[in-house]
Amino acid sequence: MPYVNIKITNEGATAEQKAELIQGVTELLQTTLNKNPATTVVVIDEVETDNWGIGGEVVTEIRKRAK
Amino acid sequence: MPYVNIKITNEGATAEQKAELIQGVTELLQTTLNKNPATTVVVIDEVETDNWGIGGEVVTEIRKRAK
Amino acid sequence: MPYVNIKITNEGATAEQKAELIQGVTELLQTTLNKNPATTVVVIDEVETDNWGIGGEVVTEIRKRAK
Amino acid sequence: MPYVNIKITNEGATAEQKAELIQGVTELLQTTLNKNPATTVVVIDEVETDNWGIGGEVVTEIRKRAK
Amino acid sequence: MPYVNIKITNEGATAEQKAELIQGVTELLQTTLNKNPATTVVVIDEVETDNWGIGGEVVTEIRKRAK
Amino acid sequence: MPYVNIKITNEGATAEQKAELIQGVTELLQTTLNKNPATTVVVIDEVETDNWGIGGEVVTEIRKRAK
Incomplete structure (x- = not known):
């Protein structure tokens, strides 16, 4: 009877991907x-x-830089 | 000083029910x-x-089948 | 199919109390x-x-002071 | 490699405040x-x-009373 | 950068199983x-x-009955 | 009334460090x-x-390699 919580950034996962x-x-x-x-x-x-932050930085900023 | 986290599916709980x-x-x-x-x-x-999944299946699908 | 997580300080709750x-x-x-x-x-x-902290203070210290 | 989860009420924190x-x-x-x-x-x-509740009461009600 | 939390009952999972x-x-x-x-x-x-409870009952009791 | 949960690996944090x-x-x-x-x-x-795992690997193994 495990309980699993998965946290991901909200960046377009589809219902099909989440079901998978x-x-x-x-x-x-x-x-x-x-x-x-x-x-x-x-x-x-x-x-x-x-x-969401990693390395002290917000992901929104990390994504901007990666473009 | 307990902390309680209740996770439910988003299926129309009213403010009154949540307060109760x-x-x-x-x-x-x-x-x-x-x-x-x-x-x-x-x-x-x-x-x-x-x-939300249970039994390996997404609740959206379980609800459809139950109709 | 709710999931409830209850966090309490470890201060002697019995198995009977937790079952209740x-x-x-x-x-x-x-x-x-x-x-x-x-x-x-x-x-x-x-x-x-x-x-466990509340008000910026550790519960161990709060309990000591309360004695 | 710590993981920190901060829960706050949704009352207008800006992106700048969250980054800080x-x-x-x-x-x-x-x-x-x-x-x-x-x-x-x-x-x-x-x-x-x-x-969000504290003291058995919903924050929405606490905020109304505080006005 | 997902974060996954898996909760299981403490019933003898080995280090190898957890690594897998x-x-x-x-x-x-x-x-x-x-x-x-x-x-x-x-x-x-x-x-x-x-x-850990499911169906309103503590797992310790469920395991006893299953023996 | 925020709630903060900090997860760290169990590697010797002292009571003083946790209070800080x-x-x-x-x-x-x-x-x-x-x-x-x-x-x-x-x-x-x-x-x-x-x-605790990161990069698909258990921290126990990562620590061994780092020695």
Whole structure:
């Protein structure tokens, strides 16, 4: 009965990609730890790039520079 | 001084229902564990059904099938 | 299918008290929001008082002063 | 490689203020615990006042009363 | 730069299993969402069965009944 | 009334360092966002290096190689 929370920046993940991610994580918990998929819960949080920092810098700025 | 995070799917909970939930959880922590309600914090996250999976399946799909 | 995370300081909650809390929160989500108890997950984290701060002060110190 | 999650009520924090917060927390982890800023991640969640409770009461109501 | 938090009950996962899980989730985020593995962070929390509830019941009790 | 959760690897942070971190984060939220320190909550989680991964690799292994 694992609970998985995945936080990603909000940069256009599609419903199909998110469904694939949820299915993949659930299967991975079954194959690596023998966890029951029926009670495995996965929650994805999509976070605005203004609200995510790495290296002390906001992702919005990192993305601008990368262009 | 407990901190409670409640994650639910975003399917139309009203402000009144959420207020009732916050009040109820705060009282429950007082009656079961003698926690001080004044410093009990409750945060509710409402998550899109595309971003919530159970049993390896996205809730959006589960809801469609249930109709 | 709600997910609830309750963080409390590690100050002697018994297994019975925690069971009562888990049962109570699950019932509360059913009565206030009509959530299915079968898939409601509750996880309690007990945090050392050295690792919890409020008002800029560590709980260990607050507890010492209160004696 | 710390991970920091900051939850605040959604009451008008600007991108500049959030950038300052991310930079400040990252520096603080370096000065207090010698953590490498390059792999320090900070995520800010802005929560609607209807979804945040303290003292058993919703922040929306607390703000109304404070006016 | 995703952040993934996996909560499982503390029931004997080995270091090898956890390493396999961390590697698998990181690869999955790369294949499904093209996320950079270098900055993908995965944190596993192992929670005592007394502190995990599903269906309003503590896992410790569910495990006893299953024997 | 912010809530801050700081996750670090469990590698010997002292009570004094954690107290300094809690005080620093609380002050930072006051100076950057004018948040009331009295209701600012900070919780530090210290995670075993076996349970933390970055770049698809467990921190225990990264630390061994760095010696």
